[in-house]
Amino acid sequence: MAMKGVNPYEMAQAQFDKVAALLDLDRATRELLRQPLREYGFSIPVRMDDGRVQVFRGFRVQHNDARGPSKGGIRFHPQETLDTVRALAMWMTWKCALVDIPLGGGKGGVVCDPHHLSQREQEQICRGWVRQMARNVGPDADVPAPDVMTSGQHMLWMLDEFEQIHGGHFPGFITGKPVGLGGSEGRTEATGYGVVFAIREALKQLGLEVRKTRASVQGFGNVAQYAIRLYRQIGGTVTTVSCWDQEDQVSYSFRKEQGVDPDQLASIADRFGGIDKAKAKALGYEVLPGEAWLEQPVEILIPAALENQVRGDNAPCIKATVKLIAEGANGPTTPEADAVVQDKGIFLIPDFLANAGGVTCSYFEQVQSNMNYFWEKDEVLAKLDVKMTSAFHAVSELSRKRRLFTRDAAYVIAISRVAQACRDRGWV
């Protein structure tokens, strides 16, 4: 989907150019990395339930696979554009490199609105997408995953089509499958838990005791809910949660000074994570305007909803108590807000580090699927913790040594790893 007024691909390229200059990359490497290696655009004809045939536009972009097979989600969205997919594929390359998993970056999508499609029609789109891409994706080439408005069910349809075409079982072709059908234990928790593993390490560095910290969270979807749970379990208090209200088409913040109970809130939330205001009030929560989550006197802010939520205009409202921002969402902080955050001396865990738990666990799923041997949850979460903690310390150490903003430090690590892989392969 296109971000209003911003071309995400141009933004991703601008970010890359800035870091390429810091790294003093040569011309050929810059040229290779600032655009995708391969792009596929194709049509998917589908016979609709009413008998007519509708043609959908599908994409797959493989930004760079020097470090391993491409990895990235497939999005179903009416405003999907090739440039969005290109930008997201590039970010996937950096994210995989940052957490040091042997994968490249990819992304795919179909211009469609699943709200207006039956299950059968969605299945046909999934199968059509795979028929078009079957020779260019696979466990050793490019591994798709669920993304905006796609789920485990879509992945199973795609897997089935892929296996029909190639004649065999290839559970490592795709990730995000349900547990028991090639999915991994711990995948549901992975992104939210990953955010908290990074927070835990950051607090140690900042010399703050978790038990003495409070957090305010934007969002109440999967990532936010699991982040809140684990953060509470390690001793922290979440005072505020904000979420989108489908009925009023605005967001609200729900505050309880002594700490919110995520299970209680989940019991009064709809399937998109929208919390029922009246029930929340009855349970003793204050209901505040949506932006209030950002203005709380807490030590930690966790934006875990949408992009562009912390901007130049509202970042000055962040209280002086805030010592840490952990970006659970993709791109929640604009470049203008980054400057404010830096001025305030707030430690920032950038999105492609903080929320890398998801792709890391997808990688684990792929490994397990390729072996057709599945680990227990302890093993998955332990590996996730070790990966996230190592990635955090690499970023924080570089940031300290070279006096870089953490986001820049993360980009420097990721891009230099990919550039090195390209050089090692003799591409540049």
Add this chain to the structure above:
Amino acid sequence: MSTADQRVPAFARRFFDPARRLSRIGSGALGGKARGLITAARVLEEQRAPLETAGLAFDVPALAVVTTEVFESFLERNGLRAVVAEEPSDEVIKVAFREATLPAEWLGDLRSLAKDARVPLACRSSSALEDALGRPFAGVYGTKMIPGNQPDADGRFRALIDAVKFVFASTFLQGARAYRRALGQSEAEAMAVVVQEVVGRRHDGRFYPDLSGVARSFSFYPVGPARPEDGVVDLALGLGKTIVDGGLCWSFSPAHPRVGPPVGSVRERLRTTQSEFWAVNVGPPPAYDPMAETEYLTRACLAEAEADGTLRYAASTYDADSDRLVPGTGRPGPRVLDFAPVLLWNELPLVGAVRGLMAACEKTLGAPVEIEFAFSLPPGELFRLGVLQVRPLLVSHDAVLVEDAELSAPQAVVASVAALGNGSCELHDVVYVEPAAFEARLTPAIAAEIERLNRPLVEAGRPYLLIGFGRWGSSDPWLGIPVRWDQIAGARAIVEATLPQMNTEPSQGSHFFHNLSSFSVLYFTVSQAAGRGIDWGWLEEQQTVARTDHVRHVRARAPLRVKADGRSRRGVVLRA
């Protein structure tokens, strides 16, 4: 968490970090065993100079404590409190714990530990209750050794978390529940796990220390000419499990190291010394059995130890021509583990080192102490004495006088001139093995029958006198009744008697019975040859409460008075 616990640094994801040889995972309590190890580290630090021994290095092997916070979260998040509340069978508990997930926030630490430690590790229980009560719970909760020889970190991690879950599960197994009940402890137990490097060397598929030992600076179980305050040391080849389980080991007083346990003949010595030892299996992987304590343990015989070269300091050789033992293994013949090269010839500085360690620990703790240690002889390096536990020893100093005349009084139901322990009590119940029905081949069945009678007595809170034949708790059923502690947990006094068909050496001074003495359980040896004994006639006249094939439970109308005089070693059970 106490201040002392807080002083232990958090695990920094490097197991052999020289700056953090003792660390913790989680911020809960460390439990009794971990506290003991912290004390040990403090003693070694504070008393470095007096302990200095040429050619020998003391240390507390590297360890990380998985604190009770991890245990509490594990129970809470997996709904295990509801499972254990129903007191299901041990198997059900083990499976439920095995399938549960450890708290996510500590898994990274455990994985880093497993990744770093490519050596055998001991995962030992460290109970909060043990700490609170100041009592050793040796052998009550699980200990599991893991080999650390899997080539990949995944394999080592799986073994580690299975071991941690096993120790957690052991908190709620039947034996542990009975033990707590016997103590009158109904409150919830909280368990920490000490994950510690195993001291030893690798010999093909086995890893074990050259010597293991338990030293006590005071003992109401004195050996030979020793006085109680001289203390006692139990030594064994291989892992200390031999001693902890009450297996055959060598006991001596550090004041009289040349005097061994009393036996009738050299041939008997051959029969009553250690013939097998425990080691960590670092050879081919065993069958997968994550909830078995011995999954990664192996038992080997002395011939294997000889092939490993570890009998050099531990054995003497029986010379049939002269019917005597010759220290060392220089000549062919049956080997006897009497540690003569060390104790007679002082070839290793062990006795002096242990004496020094006991004195240093007593000075720091201001009380008699119990120390567990392991001794390893790495070639070309300093000998290593790893201190595995230090704890204060419970010693009853009540003045109990048993006159010689009382032993032959008509009211004496039991009379012994070889009583162990010190103290007195009153009770009504007696559980005894019926002499007419006793046969050595039946001892395993008798152990099970005693367990059946013990359970209701524990539940009713009725202490009892237990009378049987041969070595209580013997691992060899032909030498006595092979009970575990939990099977006799309610006994307040125990009589070990002999019969013509079960005329073995008494099991004095083993770790198992020391554990009983820490509960102030009195222990009487009654030998037929001694001429004083048991009033079987009076026992037969008492009212039967319950009876099994070989065991009878009777109840006296008036209380029986049980007394043991630790200094004269006289003991008596008197009826009113």
